Amino acid sequence: MAFVKSYWSLILVLILSLGTILPLFHPGFFPIHDNTQIERVYEMNKSLSDGFFPVRWVEDLGYGYGYPIFNFYSPLPYYLGSMFIFLGLNALVATKAIFALGIILSGVFMYIFIKQIFGELPGLISAIIYLYFPYHAINIYVRGDLDEIFAYAFLPLVFLGIFKTFLIFKEKPQTNSGLKWLIILAVSVALVIISHNLTSFMLLIILMPLVLVLFGVSNFNLKLISYYFIALFVGFLLSSFYSIPALLEMNYTNVTSQIGGGASFSDHFVCLDQFWNSAWGYGGSTKSCLDGMSFKIGKLNIAIAFLSLLILFTIRLKNKMKLEKKDYIYLLSIVFFFISLIMSTSYSSFVWNLVPNMSFIQYPWRFLNFAGLFISIAAGFMVLKTETLIGKKIHLLIVSLIVILTIGYNLKLFNPQSYYLSPSDYYTNQNHIKWETSKISDEYMPRDFFKPKNQTEIVQKRFEFDQEVKINSILDNTQNIALDFEALKPTRLYINIAHFPGWKITSDEKEEAMITNKGYILNVSPGHRLVNIRFEGTKVQKTANMLTIIGILIVVIGIINIRQKRISRGS
Template identity: 45%
Template sequence: MESLKKLFPFFLIIILSFFAIRPLLLNGFFPMHDDTQPSRVFEMASALKDGMVPVRWSADLGFGYGYPIFNFYAPFAYYTGAVINLLGLNPLDATKAMMIIGIILAGISMYLLAKEFFGRPAGLVAGLLYLYAPYHAVNIYVRGDVAEFYAYGFVPLVFLGLYKIYKENLYKHVFLVALFFALVIISHNLTAFIITPFYLLFSIFLFIKNKNRANLFIALGLGVLLSSFYSLPAILEMNYTNVVSQVGGGANFRDHFVCLSQFWTSQWGFGGSAKGCIDGISFMIGKYHILASVLSILATLFLLLKRNFKVLEKDTIQIVTLFLSFLLLSVFLMLSASQFIWDSLPAMEYIQYPWRFLLIASFSVSFLSGGLFLLLKQYINPRIYMIVIFSACIAVVFLNFKFFSPQTILAKDSSDYVSKNALNWDISKITSEYMPKKFMKPKNISQIANLKSVENNNIRLESYSKKTNRIELNLRTVQKTNVVVPLAYFPAWRAYLNGREVSTKEATKGTSVQLVPGKNNLVFAYKETKTETIGNILSISGIVLLALGIIKRPR
């Protein structure tokens, strides 16, 4: 019976998430800002089938020239979708399943955190508030930012693990913090950049309370180590691509501060962010989220004035206060009044949009709201309390499910995202920032990559094969000449001519290699760069250290 009680909240969150995931259960698919998701899942699955681990390259995107998208765009969600695809679902259905998992994850993770402080019933309400936060809906059905809402789902689990280290200092909690922090990083690097200072503040707060908890910082460090296979190249190899072009211009943070009134109410839309107080996208924190958290804070203040620590433990009151400060700080950083901070910290330019701090605001108000329902428990009888909890859960869903709906559902299937033309042209036009800086983008579909384009009066292509991590061409030349292979230049690609490595040069339409007269067997193989190799070694080191901790931990 006790085990059923423990499992019941998980079942309830999954059942009540139906209204958040319902559009993903229908035929077809919906438009979104980042309308590339099934294509990326397909490309990830194709790379895994070709034996590329970790996956760094997409062979078909980038107008067919390929590009190292998974070196820079956090890949975890796509690994999830790719595994589902390889297990049998088509790329579109695998993408929907991937998204459903990420959506439900948010509710479950917040429930696990909030129940630690407020109990299961209150934790359940907090979990649903987090799942049904308006910003969560924006990321799913407006922006289509799968990477960000996956990270959103993992965020509470790191806070939970850190608190568990403070309370019990068991190795399993160090392991879980390291794992979940790594998952935040490889789910969405910008979310990791935003949330890490808050994790550090939380850890410092807990360390001050108990100086024997250095494991708080060790766990976070191990998380960074585990994610190094992705994060190190993402930082150090950016200059080989045009990723930096996304900073400034239309994504200049100075044009995307939020007006205070927009946190309470702003028009729901499927457009973009603009300068001023009228945007095509909503930045609401959620009226009912705000009301519940304000009531919780007022009730906590009342207890403080009464010096009543029987209802809420002193630790809980302190952490509620800390998370309130997180809420206020996140709101401030979204307002134009904070521009001096943004201007003084150049790295914050990479965040692009100050309203990304809605993640912290949504997290904080959802957690704080859980405290209200714990306080109610002290003043009403258990039966009425459970009726209140049930009513609150239904109200959260009823009042917020309207946000979890796309603009429209189109009659699309997988072929609309994974056909050659879709990958090489339609989807490639959406994101081209992972191409080399000197690359000359095709002006029409006839200019997309084609290995047969290497042929001319001096070169005859006799045969070729192409995989994600290997391209082989058998060529016959009349004289010594250069060939430009339609492969986006990237230092990880090594060229081998008749079995011997040869130098390559960057060209505006691919990678150039010098051929010899006669028969030429030209092979391009993806060999990880030194940076990528070091990143892999650091990640493996993190795994080894965690494994040693499991083996050698006190029994």
């Protein structure tokens, strides 16, 4: 009973979040734009089971030639999904479980964030607004973007670290405290990066002006700005195992094919009236204002934005007081709420054309993730301030009404268009992965690589000989093939693995393998032969792994330092 009394609001957030995940309990799966999630979770688990860590390569995608998807595609949700498979779930159920986890974490982390800044009841309201934000439903049941769902979940922790550090330095400009929030900021930034690289890029665009404003509001406190830069740097170190190779090795693949064409940002700006209302649908984004998917913010959320401003100015005028520390957090949030909306429209096209690499974001409406974040902060602030204006009883009534209206109006959005009743084996079938799934996403193949035109051209074996040989032993897993065989005559060994730096092919003849548009070819002389084909990683990948280890050590040292300070204070 004491536990329930202490954590009633968090328990309520968890209960109310069930409405967003109920469809995941339905048998089968549902159609989504990114219709490769189950297969990617399965392939991640297969690579981990083969002892590959950190996972960069998967064996079956890429038409059976494999490709380095997790060298470029943010891997965290798939690591977590793989853990559910290790616990005994099949790939289908594990994928649904990871969807549910990402959704629930968004509410929990928003609650923790706002409770720390504004209090318990504001935390409850902000969590519900954040959970039931319409674009959140789009990401889950229309787009099915696991990476973006997890990045959305971790964003509140980033701003918890940002704003708590600001509040500490605003109160005590020369303080040496705040290490706890610095660590939270660093870890959460890393989690966003390895959840969804494009969200982390957009986060950087948001944080640069935000941090500069906080620097000014703190009377240009250099210690504050140094804390921020240290935290962001450590966050980058923690994510280096993924982020550095993703940046530096991109040119080895065809990933740039995703830029422009049907995914040109200039074709996907949101029209202003779509924020107020646009028809709900399960189609795609188009060049016009008649999209197949909705970009509405929700009328209640728009009302909250303007009501919260009115409440703040009413209190300031009534009491003739200066802005408080928390008022700055609110004002920044409401300003960046509108900036997030503007960044989704053509009114920001000059920014999109000016800032390098913005084309990688592809869809300006991705900034709606940040609109959901900032309007949730504004809702928490409004709840905090209204109690002083209207009294406790009416305040609780209004808070209850906001919860009821938010869930009542948006619950229907958290449903898929239909269901597929195919079993897990359908998605993990080798032929399905090598053909159907590979056709959907093959941008991580080498630029000049052979792409089968039909299912009969799919490679069935990872290696083949053009002459008869006697196989003595074979070791064949994701990152390593070891062959011991007798060649009766000169032969060619065809290695059906997409060429990518990091693969090393060695033979007892010291023969160099030739790279082709279908993998590698090794000339073999008659006799007893040993050939080893192994993914050893590149220098960039190995260096990046070491930087991540350094980042982990820094965080561990920081945690030990915090614990020692607590012990010394206790004694």
